[in-house]
Amino acid sequence: MNYSRLLAVLTAWALGSAHAGEVTVAVAANFAAPMQAIAAILEKTTGHKAEIVIGATGRFYAQIKNGAPFDVFLAADNETPEKIEAEGLAVPGSRFTYAKGKLVLWSANPALVDAQGQVLKTGEFRKIAMAQPKVAPYGAAAMEAITQLGLAGRLGPRLVLGESIGQTFGFISTGNAELGFVAMSQVLEGGKLKGGSMWAVPATLYQPIVQDAIVLTRGKNKPAAAALVTLLKSDRIKDLIRSYGYEL
Structure with a gap:
């Protein structure tokens, strides 16, 4: 065994661990x-750890204005990070688009949602879920879509509103709502539908869901925050993001 080489490797690892930091990310x-996948890659390749806080974009905005201890913010729109930057709560010039989202109508029942979304008109369900439009961009997109389809009045009494797209997905997956509007990324794995039935809502029915990230003031000069941003912009991560149904 080459003990000199082993010692050098262990020394490099120890030095890397000593300089490894943590970044708190509002996602x-x-x-x-x-x-979650990106955080694992970040730790494996740099030693830096990402503490992930998940929620609704609108609620994160309120929390950031009130001094929430986040370093980086990955929003579900581009307007909120733009406001945060304009209000002096982020590092100037750090905002960038990391993904463009897609809206889908999904049910845990593999036979319920047809390929044309006609189930919305036939009404063979009791409850339909979407995220709260006031705080969740995907909820706003869903409301815009059903309005464009002329179905807002008919579906209104059946709506179940989640605080975030995550809670909305929970309503549908547990059967509290037979179907609902979620992000394509929530129902795909490796580019394939994980289960249930889905209709990809035509992009012409809602404004583009352009998702921006930004480094907040607390993340300035933090190596872990800089490493995460660099990783998000890399080709390797762009391919991973595409596998969840996003566009770039």
Whole structure:
């Protein structure tokens, strides 16, 4: 055994561990699964750890304004990070688009949602879920879609509103709502539908869901925050993000 080489490797590892840091990331619920995978890659390749907090974009905005201890914010829209930057709560020039989301109508029942979304008109369900439009961009997109389809009045009494797209997915997966609007990233794995039935809502029915990330003031000069941003912009991670149904 080459003990000199072993000692050098162990010394390098120890030095890397000593300089490894942590970044606290506020992540829109639609991006929870990709972010978990990215956090694992971040730790494996840099030693830095990501503490992930998942929620609704609108609620994160209120928390950040009130001094929540986040370093990086991955929103489900581009307007909120833009406001945060304009209000002096983030590192100027650090905002960038990391993904473009897609809205789907999904049910845990593999026979319920047809490929054209006609189930919305036939009404063969009791409850339909969506995220709260006021705080969740995917909820706003869902409301825009059903309005464009002329179904807002008909579906209104059946709506179940989740605080985030994550809670909305929970309503549907547990059967509290037979179907609902979620992010494509929540129902895909390796580019394939994990289960149930899905209709990809045509992009013409809602405004593009452009998702921006930004480094908050607390994350300035933090090596872990810089490493996460660099990773998010890498080709390796872009391919991973695409596998969840996002566009770039």
